[in-house]
Amino acid sequence: MDKFTIKDIAKLSDVSTATVSNYLNGNYAKMSPNTKEKLANIIEKTNYRPSTTARNLAKNENKTIGVSVADITNPFTSPVISGISERCSEYGYKLVFTNSNNDEQKEVENINRLLEEEVAGLIIDPVNPNSNTYQRLSNTYTVIVDRQAQRSIIDTITTDNMKSVELMTQKMLDAGYTDLYFVTWPLSGISTRINRYTGFKNATKYTNDEHLLTIPYDYESSDDDSFTQTIRQIVTSSHGKLGFFTMNSRVLQNFLKVTQSLNYTYPDDFGVATYENFDWMQLMTPGISCIRQDSVAIGHAAMDLLKEKLSTNYTSEPAPRMKTIPTDIIIRESF
Amino acid sequence: MDKFTIKDIAKLSDVSTATVSNYLNGNYAKMSPNTKEKLANIIEKTNYRPSTTARNLAKNENKTIGVSVADITNPFTSPVISGISERCSEYGYKLVFTNSNNDEQKEVENINRLLEEEVAGLIIDPVNPNSNTYQRLSNTYTVIVDRQAQRSIIDTITTDNMKSVELMTQKMLDAGYTDLYFVTWPLSGISTRINRYTGFKNATKYTNDEHLLTIPYDYESSDDDSFTQTIRQIVTSSHGKLGFFTMNSRVLQNFLKVTQSLNYTYPDDFGVATYENFDWMQLMTPGISCIRQDSVAIGHAAMDLLKEKLSTNYTSEPAPRMKTIPTDIIIRESF
DNA sequence: CTGTTAGCGCTTTCAT
DNA sequence: ATGAAAGCGCTAACAG
Numbered sequence: 045m046d047k048f049t050i051k052d053i054a055k056l057s058d059v060s061t062a063t064v065s066n067y068l069n070g071n072y073a074k075m076s077p078n079t080k081e082k083l084a085n086i087i088e089k090t091n092y093r094p095s096t097t098a099r100n101l102a103k104n105e106n107k108t109i110g111v112s113v114a115d116i117t118n119p120f121t122s123p124v125i126s127g128i129s130e131r132c133s134e135y136g137y138k139l140v141f142t143n144s145n146n147d148e149q150k151e152v153e154n155i156n157r158l159l160e161e162e163v164a165g166l167i168i169d170p171v172n173p174n175s176n177t178y179q180r181l182s183n184t185y186t187v188i189v190d191r192q193a194q195r196s197i198i199d200t201i202t203t204d205n206m207k208s209v210e211l212m213t214q215k216m217l218d219a220g221y222t223d224l225y226f227v228t229w230p231l232s233g234i235s236t237r238i239n240r241y242t243g244f245k246n247a248t249k250y251t252n253d254e255h256l257l258t259i260p261y262d263y264e265s266s267d268d269d270s271f272t273q274t275i276r277q278i279v280t281s282s283h284g285k286l287g288f289f290t291m292n293s294r295v296l297q298n299f300l301k302v303t304q305s306l307n308y309t310y311p312d313d314f315g316v317a318t319y320e321n322f323d324w325m326q327l328m329t330p331g332i333s334c335i336r337q338d339s340v341a342i343g344h345a346a347m348d349l350l351k352e353k354l355s356t357n358y359t360s361e362p363a364p365r366m367k368t369i370p371t372d373i374i375i376r377e378s379f
Numbered sequence: 380m381d382k383f384t385i386k387d388i389a390k391l392s393d394v395s396t397a398t399v400s401n402y403l404n405g406n407y408a409k410m411s412p413n414t415k416e417k418l419a420n421i422i423e424k425t426n427y428r429p430s431t432t433a434r435n436l437a438k439n440e441n442k443t444i445g446v447s448v449a450d451i452t453n454p455f456t457s458p459v460i461s462g463i464s465e466r467c468s469e470y471g472y473k474l475v476f477t478n479s480n481n482d483e484q485k486e487v488e489n490i491n492r493l494l495e496e497e498v499a500g501l502i503i504d505p506v507n508p509n510s511n512t513y514q515r516l517s518n519t520y521t522v523i524v525d526r527q528a529q530r531s532i533i534d535t536i537t538t539d540n541m542k543s544v545e546l547m548t549q550k551m552l553d554a555g556y557t558d559l560y561f562v563t564w565p566l567s568g569i570s571t572r573i574n575r576y577t578g579f580k581n582a583t584k585y586t587n588d589e590h591l592l593t594i595p596y597d598y599e600s601s602d603d604d605s606f607t608q609t610i611r612q613i614v615t616s617s618h619g620k621l622g623f624f625t626m627n628s629r630v631l632q633n634f635l636k637v638t639q640s641l642n643y644t645y646p647d648d649f650g651v652a653t654y655e656n657f658d659w660m661q662l663m664t665p666g667i668s669c670i671r672q673d674s675v676a677i678g679h680a681a682m683d684l685l686k687e688k689l690s691t692n693y694t695s696e697p698a699p700r701m702k703t704i705p706t707d708i709i710i711r712e713s714f
Numbered sequence: 715c716t717g718t719t720a721g722c723g724c725t726t727t728c729a730t
Numbered sequence: 731a732t733g734a735a736a737g738c739g740c741t742a743a744c745a746g
Contacts (some may be wrong), residue, residue: 097742102742116460395734396724
């Protein structure tokens with residue numbers, strides 16, 4: 045785009061490139077007010093912009109952090125990015141972004157690309173936190189968000205999954221619900237899902253998985269698929285007071301679509317609550333009780349932690365830390 | 380992270396850096412099968428990754444495109460990014476991302492940063508398309524999405540705003556609605572809003588702005604604010620069959636919150652339709668009629684166009700083109 | 715205060 | 731088929 049280099053500016057200003065460089069880096073102490081002003085003018089006039097690439101190479105540093113998200117389509121994701129992005133610009137980092145579309149293979153490629161880029165640090169919203177792709181990463185420059193590995197070696201930031209679900213389930217219990225179901229995408233070893241389910245079991249004291257209802261990740265309700273049948277069966281044969289907890293907003297949507305097609309209504313035919321909070325849940329009639337997680341805060345925390353790590357000098361691989369961001373519970377009229 | 384450079388590899392392999400470079404670039408014709416294999420082994424063993432920074436500098440090219448979005452929090456934004464991101468990786472570009480949080484000043488900084496980065500191209504979801512920040516950009520390497528400048532000099536991709544709203548409004552008219560209102564954030568010269576409103580006026584033939592209802596961008600309904608009062612006033616005093624068209628999903632949410640607080644229900648007390656489609660609109664009872672825009676397609680189109688531009692050699696600034704992505708209309712029971 | 719110069723890691727003629 | 735060497739645009743000693 046621009047053809048000007050530091051040499052051109054030096055020539056035009058009748059100084060050396062070193063002086064120009066000093067000017068560029070704010071080392072004004074090293075030059076007379078005169079040259080400083082001259083430089084200011086010329087640079088302004090020529091609209092000269094130093095090449096970040098060359099700078100990075102020369103200083104052997106790269107103020108960029110790489111972000112790899114599992115699925116940008118997930119409504120959880122954009123607030124997290126927003127939080128990261130905010131902190132990035134505060135801290136003077138730029139953000140290069142990759143989306144893996146829930147494809148592990150794609151994620152590996154993305155991470156490789158980012159590594160080649162020589163990003164200073166990595167923030168990963170992992171497709172499968174138990175994958176061994178992350179083994180090769182160092183905890184000195186990466187942090188994981190949202191999903192947590194079974195046996196993690198990397199700092200990770202999650203929301204308070206277990207406790208909050210336990211609490212919400214308890215609320216349903218307190219409201220007299222005796223027959224509770226947990227609706228989720230396949231657990232697949234994914235911590236977010238497992239922890240939420242564990243919270244559910246802690247509260248209900250269910251000892252087996254008979255109250256675990258699983259729908260495929262890409263579930264689209266159709267006429268009378270097996271999930272629809274299951275729900276019908278449960279609703280018609282339940283003895284106690286029947287309630288459902290859905291594992292996130294998308295599962296909730298699928299669930300409600302099914303119950304609507306079945307002509308069941310809440311809170312009459314069943315009670316319902318969900319993880320995640322979105323504006324529309326308040327608009328539903330009745331409003332949906334839910335657990336609100338602060339996704340922006342996750343982004344903030346991730347970048348804060350990363351920055352801290354990047355500015356400390358580790359002599360050895362630091363032990364992984366976990367940070368959980370608190371949630372709160374919103375009770376509406378859905379149970 | 381890695382300490383290995385091309386020199387190390389050259390030394391280890393007993394060849395020159397030139398040969399290593401050739402290997403790296405797939406110029407296998409320029410070396411014996413022997414050296415090729417030797418290199419392959421050593422590189423594999425050392426886990427060597429060439430520095431993109433150095434490559435960029437040497438080749439004086441940068442396969443990255445910069446994306447500046449107005450507000451990543453807007454649900455419209457992430458599918459667009461998703462589309463761009465998909466094409467980016469197909470085309471071998473990386474994506475550096477900035478969010479302006481609807482702040483023009485921030486956007487200027489972001490664009491400057493991207494320019495300094497020497498990105499190959501720019502995709503901008505503009506805060507204010509009529510700002511003169513964009514004047515300094517060249518149409519050879521940038522494309523604008525979503526919002527269109529009054530007098531544009533840059534290729535832009537938008538959805539079919541005017542026609543689709545005209546069509547939807549016509550549907551309401553056909554359904555017997557005689558008293559229609561357009562609810563929007565302040566028009567503020569923003570093409571998206573203006574075009575949608577124009578479509579509305581085209582259909583209704585209203586000649587003044589008495590049927591234009593504006594809420595602040597950051598509107599939060601409170602007890603009995605002026606918008607709430609306006610709505611109450613309109614509903615109670617309307618003579619004909621009353622309907623509302625909301626300019627996007629967030630306006631719809633605000634609008635529905637207000638009507639709910641007023642204890643009005645649709646489609647009895649009023650009919651309603653909106654721009655934008657989200658899953659939850661189908662869950663509402665009754666379902667909301669809406670205009671579905673294909674945001675992912677916008678992202679695709681933007682990157683496709685950009686790629687085409689980047690690979691053509693312009694001798695002069697190309698004339699700006701407009702591309703509009705078709706929408707479709709989903710009729711449910713809200714009017 | 716200012717200039718010289720040797721890199722940063724890689725690419726790319728041009729020789730050999 | 732391989733290597734020497736001159737850059738790419740900038741930074742950072744080191745001299746002066």
